[in-house]
Amino acid sequence: MTKHNHKSIAFILFTRIGGFIFFLLILFFLNFLVDYIDNDLYDKAVELLNNNILLITIMSLLFLISDLFSAIIFPFDLPSPIFAAIGSILLVTFGLQVAKFVDEATELNFYETLERFSIPIYTVTFILVLIIGYFDVIRDLLYEVGKKEPQVVIIQPEQPQRPRTWKEIGNEFRQTVYDYIVSIREKINRKRATR
Numbered sequence: 001m002t003k004h005n006h007k008s009i010a011f012i013l014f015t016r017i018g019g020f021i022f023f024l025l026i027l028f029f030l031n032f033l034v035d036y037i038d039n040d041l042y043d044k045a046v047e048l049l050n051n052n053i054l055l056i057t058i059m060s061l062l063f064l065i066s067d068l069f070s071a072i073i074f075p076f077d078l079p080s081p082i083f084a085a086i087g088s089i090l091l092v093t094f095g096l097q098v099a100k101f102v103d104e105a106t107e108l109n110f111y112e113t114l115e116r117f118s119i120p121i122y123t124v125t126f127i128l129v130l131i132i133g134y135f136d137v138i139r140d141l142l143y144e145v146g147k148k149e150p151q152v153v154i155i156q157p158e159q160p161q162r163p164r165t166w167k168e169i170g171n172e173f174r175q176t177v178y179d180y181i182v183s184i185r186e187k188i189n190r191k192r193a194t195r
Contacts (some may be wrong), residue, residue, distance in 0.1 A: 008092035009071050016064040020057075025054070033053075041105055048101050055094055074141045081133020088129045089122055 007015075030046050033133075036044075049056075062083050069080035103111035122195060 007067075007071060009068060012067045012071060013063070016060065016067065020060045023056070041160050044105070048097060052094055052097055057088055059087050059090035059094065062090065070133075070136070072139065074144070076138055077140070081130050081137065085126045085129040090127050092125050093123055126184065 027046075027049055030049070033044060034046055064082045066083035066087060069077050070084065071077075096114065099114055100111045103109065
């Protein structure tokens, strides 16, 4: 069972796996063009992607698992932020590799500074993704709880009794007297019948 505001599991599988296959096709095409493009920077960019293909694959798999868990109702969606946080660590790792490549290509010498702050970057990324992930889980849970309409018991107010009129009281009295006389007559008739 999937959540109201999340994509279906089939859609997640189709887009994630389809996107990864598309990436592999692009990478295959880029590798094919290496023999035809005589450019050192292009060769290094393709080499960067080739060297990190395992990292990209594991990262994509972790984000896929996270999305699948997030599409399921509580409490089965609780592992989702953990997989997303681990995937984000791998994304930061790949981002640092790209930053190193750009640094070498442009000779701006900023990568060494960035590398010094790598541990705080990893830590902040992991904690931030976890917090945001569990905030979404709690928000979805509160939405589902709030969506259930409380059972309302409607108590009909008692209609105020109007005071009886003297006519109604007189009718009731006459009916009581009549019933009493009829019962006496029936007793007399029963006694005569037994004689």
